[in-house]
Amino acid sequence: MNGPYFTTFLINSPAIDAANAADTSLPERYSIKRDSNSLYKFNEVGVTKVPMNRAWAQLNAEQKKVVKASYEAMAEDDEPPYPIAGTEELLRAAAAAQKRFLASGRLYVVVDVDAAGVANTASVIEAPSPEMGKFIAEAMLLQKYKPALCKGQPCKMQYPLAMDFQVK
Numbered sequence: 001m002n003g004p005y006f007t008t009f010l011i012n013s014p015a016i017d018a019a020n021a022a023d024t025s026l027p028e029r030y031s032i033k034r035d036s037n038s039l040y041k042f043n044e045v046g047v048t049k050v051p052m053n054r055a056w057a058q059l060n061a062e063q064k065k066v067v068k069a070s071y072e073a074m075a076e077d078d079e080p081p082y083p084i085a086g087t088e089e090l091l092r093a094a095a096a097a098q099k100r101f102l103a104s105g106r107l108y109v110v111v112d113v114d115a116a117g118v119a120n121t122a123s124v125i126e127a128p129s130p131e132m133g134k135f136i137a138e139a140m141l142l143q144k145y146k147p148a149l150c151k152g153q154p155c156k157m158q159y160p161l162a163m164d165f166q167v168k
């Protein structure tokens with residue numbers, strides 16, 4: 001393929017989309033933009049109302065609510081697993097994958113995080129290409145996570161990642 005290409009990927013899930021649309025108290029949008037020296041011109045690489053470079057403990061209550069919206073029936077004091085340093089490293093991996101594969105379509109990967117915060121298995125539910133799914137699954141398995149909390153105790157839980165990729 002000869003460039004330049006314009007590509008976009010958005011981080012989303014139905015629950016987060018609904019929470020973002022309904023919650024006007026979160027005016028901030030955080031995004032990563034691709035280096036302009038590349039043949040591949042990235043519009044917004046990731047857009048979310050949750051800062052990507054912050055650990056779970058650094059998120060405010062509203063930001064945690066947005067993250068928790070991806071989970072069913074999570075009690076108020078329960079917490080999902082979350083990348084130790086925030087989601088930025090995963091999003092940079094996704095940007096690298098997109099630069100390599102130039103994929104269009106939906107990506108949905110979940111990783112099983114144990115009570116110690118170790119990612120054990122990743123499942124590619126949907127991917128624009130098998131290579132893209134494998135790349136992101138491997139990046140998620142390498143990530144270190146804050147373990148989930150269930151009734152105040154560390155527990156096993158899945159961490160989802162959903163994105164839409166477009167090449168124009």
